[in-house]
Amino acid sequence: MTRSAVRAWYLVHKWTSLVCTLFLLMLCLTGLPLIFHDEVEELAGGPPPLAGPASSSDAPGLLPLDTMLQRALAERPGEVPLYMAFDNESPLLTVTTGPAPNSPETQMTLMLFDRTNGRLVAPPGEKGIMELLLQLHTDMFLGLPGMLLLGAMGLLFVAALVSGVVLYAPFMRKLDFGTLRTERSRRLKWLDWHNLLGIAAFAWMTVVGVTGIINALATPLVDQWRNGALAEMTGREAGAAPLPPARYGSLDRAMASARAALPGNDPQFIAFPGGAYSTGHHYAVFFQGDTPLTKRLLTPALIDAETGRLTDVRPMPISMTALQLSQPLHFGDYGGLPLKLLWAALTLFTIVVLGSGVYLWLGRRQAPLSLRLAEVTSGGRFEPQPSPAE
Amino acid sequence: MIRSTFAIPVVLGLLSLAGLVVALTGDGWRDILSWAALSAPLLAVLWAASRRSS
Numbered sequence: 001m002t003r004s005a006v007r008a009w010y011l012v013h014k015w016t017s018l019v020c021t022l023f024l025l026m027l028c029l030t031g032l033p034l035i036f037h038d039e040v041e042e043l044a045g046g047p048p049p050l051a052g053p054a055s056s057s058d059a060p061g062l063l064p065l066d067t068m069l070q071r072a073l074a075e076r077p078g079e080v081p082l083y084m085a086f087d088n089e090s091p092l093l094t095v096t097t098g099p100a101p102n103s104p105e106t107q108m109t110l111m112l113f114d115r116t117n118g119r120l121v122a123p124p125g126e127k128g129i130m131e132l133l134l135q136l137h138t139d140m141f142l143g144l145p146g147m148l149l150l151g152a153m154g155l156l157f158v159a160a161l162v163s164g165v166v167l168y169a170p171f172m173r174k175l176d177f178g179t180l181r182t183e184r185s186r187r188l189k190w191l192d193w194h195n196l197l198g199i200a201a202f203a204w205m206t207v208v209g210v211t212g213i214i215n216a217l218a219t220p221l222v223d224q225w226r227n228g229a230l231a232e233m234t235g236r237e238a239g240a241a242p243l244p245p246a247r248y249g250s251l252d253r254a255m256a257s258a259r260a261a262l263p264g265n266d267p268q269f270i271a272f273p274g275g276a277y278s279t280g281h282h283y284a285v286f287f288q289g290d291t292p293l294t295k296r297l298l299t300p301a302l303i304d305a306e307t308g309r310l311t312d313v314r315p316m317p318i319s320m321t322a323l324q325l326s327q328p329l330h331f332g333d334y335g336g337l338p339l340k341l342l343w344a345a346l347t348l349f350t351i352v353v354l355g356s357g358v359y360l361w362l363g364r365r366q367a368p369l370s371l372r373l374a375e376v377t378s379g380g381r382f383e384p385q386p387s388p389a390e
Numbered sequence: 391m392i393r394s395t396f397a398i399p400v401v402l403g404l405l406s407l408a409g410l411v412v413a414l415t416g417d418g419w420r421d422i423l424s425w426a427a428l429s430a431p432l433l434a435v436l437w438a439a440s441r442r443s444s
Binding site: 165168169172173177178179180182196197199200201202203204207292293296325328329334335336338339342345346349 | 395396397398399402403404406407410413414415416417421424425428429431432434435437438439441442
C-alpha cells in the first residue's frame with residue numbers, strides 16, 4: 001500500500017471513529033442489557049407464561065377476536081384500537097389502543113390478555129427501565145431526528161470498520177495473527193488488542209452495524225411502503241374516505257377472509273385503519289410464512305374494515321423484507337440463550353475496541369501525522385513519542 | 391503460523407456470517423451449529439490471549 005493510501009485511510013479511520021465513538025459506546029452500553037430483556041422482565045416479576053393454544057391459531061378454546069377487542073376497549077373507554085398482536089407459543093394476545101387512529105407511539109397503550117378466558121394479564125403500566133433503555137437506544141428520546149442521527153452514526157461506524165480493516169493490512173504485514181505484545185509498553189498492548197478484537201469481531205460488528213442502520217430507517221421505509229406498494233393494493237378503492245371507528249366491522253369475519261386467502265398460515269398482527277401499517281379503511285392482517293425461513297417475512301392481507309371482504313394480498317417489497325430480517329440480526333434474539341451470550345461477548349469486544357481506540361488517539365494526538373503513520377506501517381514497532389507539551 | 395494477513399480473519403468472518411444466518415433458518419440443530427460457528431471469533435481471541443504469556 002502506498003504511503004498516501006495509508007495516510008488517506010488513516011484519516012478516514014480517525015475521523016469516522018471520533019465522530020461516532022461516544023454514540024456507539026452509548027449504543028453498546030444500552031444494547032447489552034437489552035439483549036436479555038426477556039430474561040430481565042421475567043425475573044423482574046413480569047406475568048408468568050400462559051398455558052394453552054397459541055393465540056395466533058384458530059384452535060378451539062380461544063375466544064373470538066371481537067370479544068377480545070371489546071374487553072380491551074372496556075379498559076380504555078373513548079379510545080380506538082390500533083393494533084392486535086398474536087403469539088405462537090401461548091394464548092397471549094396484545095391490544096394497543098390510542099386516542100385516535102393515527103395516534104403517535106407516545107400516546108399508545110399496550111394491554112396483555114389471555115385469549116382462553118379474556119382476562120387482562122398485565123394492566124397498562126408505567127414504562128419500565130427496559131423500555132427507557134430501548135428508547136435511548138432507538139432515538140435518544142428525540143423521535144425521528146434521533147433515529148436518523150443514530151442511523152448516520154451507524155454509517156460512520158461501518159466506515160470506521162472498513163477503514164480499520166484496510167489499515168490492518170500494513171500494520172500486520174510482518175506480524176502473526178493474534179500477536180499481543182503486552183510487555184513492551186501500554187500503548188503497544190492496547191494497539192494489539194484493538195487490532196485483534198477489531199478484526200475478530202469485524203463480521204459481527206458489520207452485520208449489527210448495517211442492520212442497525214436499516215432499523216434506524218424504519219419510519220421512512222414504512223412510510224414509503226404504505227404510500228407505494230400498500231396503496232397500490234387498494235386498487236379501485238384507492239382514495240376512499242377514512243372509515244370512522246364506529247363503522248369498523250367484525251374482526252372475526254375479517255380474519256376468516258384473510259385466512260381463506262392464505263390457508264395454512266397464522267397471523268402475527270392486525271393493523272387497524274389509519275395507522276402506519278394500514279390504509280384509512282382497511283384492516284391489514286400480517287401473516288407469517290409457514291416455514292422457519294419464511295416465518296419472519298410477513299405478508300399483508302388487506303381486508304375492507306367495514307364489510308370484512310378481502311381487498312388484496314401481496315408479499316412485501318424488498319425494502320420491507322430487509323427491514324424485517326434486520327430486526328433479529330440486530331437484536332440477536334433468534335437462537336436461544338447461548339446466542340444471546342455470544343451477542344453479549346461480542347458487544348464487550350466492541351466496547352474494548354471503542355475504548356482502546358479513544359485511548360490510542362488521546363495518547364498521541366499531538367504527534368506529527370508522519371510519525372503516527374509510521375506506527376501503523378511498522379506494525380507498532382515504531383512508537384511516536386508524546387509531544388513535549390504533555 | 392500462516393503468513394497471509396487475512397487468512398484467519400477471512401475464516402473467522404465466514405464462520406461468523408454462517409452462524410448468524412443459519413439460526414435464522416430454523417431451530418434445533420441449526421441453533422447449535424450457529425453457536426459453534428459464532429464462537430469462532432471468541433475462541434480465536436482466547437487462543438491469542440492464552441498464547442501471550444508463553
